[in-house]
Amino acid sequence: MNVGAAWRGVRDLFRKAGIDTAELDARLFAEAAFEMDRLELVNREREAVPAKQLKALEAFAARRLKGEPVVRILGEKEFWGLSFKLNAATLVPRPETELLVERGLEVIGALNSPHILDLGTGTGCIPISLLTEYSDVSAVAVDLSAEALEMARLNANRHGVGNRFTTLKGSWFDPLEPGERFDLITSNPPYIESAVIAGLMPEVREHDPRLALDGGPDGLAAYRAIAAEAGLFLAADGVLLLEIGSGQGHTVSDIFVGAGFAEVDVVPDLAGLDRMVVARLNSAP
Ligand SMILES: C[S@@+](CC[C@H](N)C(=O)[O-])C[C@H]1O[C@@H](n2cnc3c(N)ncnc32)[C@H](O)[C@@H]1O
Known part of the structure; x- marks a missing residue:
């Protein structure tokens, strides 16, 4: 043939x-x-x-x-102009998540040798994209899935930033050394309400890993867990960037205000939907 x-x-x-x-x-x-x-x-x-x-x-x-x-x-998907390899444990990177990279670059562009943390890294698309843009950045990437971290490591090596990329397995801040501080913390955590997952498109429901989707009964479990400890790991003038589901702007903001963050803003995506929360412990100078 x-x-x-x-x-x-x-x-x-x-x-x-x-x-x-x-x-x-x-x-x-x-x-x-x-x-x-x-x-x-x-x-x-x-x-x-x-x-x-x-x-x-x-x-x-x-x-x-x-x-x-x-x-x-x-087995691969383009994100931020780079190709990311996928496995069964990784979410397919979505274009809307590039908003975190865009804003992240603004945050770290002004800093010397910034140290960043990505929680729930999956393919590693967020920190690896940031690392490819500036050569003095170092990143720690955490995920509960060892299989996802293997893929993140492979992606970092493929894009030539493996020597500045550390992977840690565990839940949110658990695997970090107490006292370690980050200039930027990013996360696109699972944020879909558990009961809604069964009604999602089959391509998502059957092929994206449940651990990457399920945000608990109200979709907010990961935000609560991250808010509870982020203050211990964020530098005094550090910035936290979180992807959120459309319609979660108010509730996620309230969680971070309640956790003591002085400045919390909701940023819409190009479609005008809630897409990202930007939180600072102290008001920007
Ligand atoms: C929505 S996916 C995001 C993946 C990637 N950051 C992206 O934007 O494409 C959420 C990720 O969080 C991870 N995750 C879920 N629960 C976690 C936890 N308790 N601690 C750390 N990572 C977790 C999942 O394994 C998954 O890789």
Whole structure:
């Protein structure tokens, strides 16, 4: 079978199965299976496909037909212009989380050798993106999942920042040394109400790890845990950046005001929805 016939065959299967992005998905799988870029897929379409590569394409197609998202099958996702490898324990990085990187860069850009902490790091997308922008930054990344931390470590090494990136396994601040202070703490914690998870799109519900989604009965468990201890680990003029669910602005702000933070702001995303809380222990100078 030649290259063109192989990927078109998969496209037709996807169309029959009612997959909206049939052609795009088939091309992406063929590029990955045949180790070709977009142009090669066109220019080399009459070449015969080796049996091993054809099998790889068929395996991708079979998973897609069972409803698995393309990024999960390909095992990587772009975030902040960088490619992040995924495994079963990591959330697929979302574009809205880039807001934390944008604001984080503003915070650390003015500092010498800033030290940052990312809680619930998953693929490591937030701290690794920050580390690639400034060469004097060091980061600690915490996650409850050892498997997620393995992937974060691999991603940090792939992007050449592994020597400034430390991973620690445990719950929120538990694995840190008492007295360690950070100029910036970031977190995109699980914030979905437990009961809502069953009604999410299958691509999320069945393929993103529950540990990355489930924020407890009211979705706020992680914020309460982080608020209770953040003051012990944040530098006096440090900044805490938290991703939040749309509609959680008020409640998350109240939690951090209640925990003694002097300045707490809610920042909307481009769609105008609550997306991030920025908290400081002391008012900005
Ligand atoms: C919403 S995901 C975010 C992942 C990544 N930071 C991102 O933005 O794509 C939340 C992460 O928190 C981790 N997590 C859940 N509970 C935790 C806890 N108690 N302590 C540390 N990490 C936790 C999950 O394993 C998951 O990697």
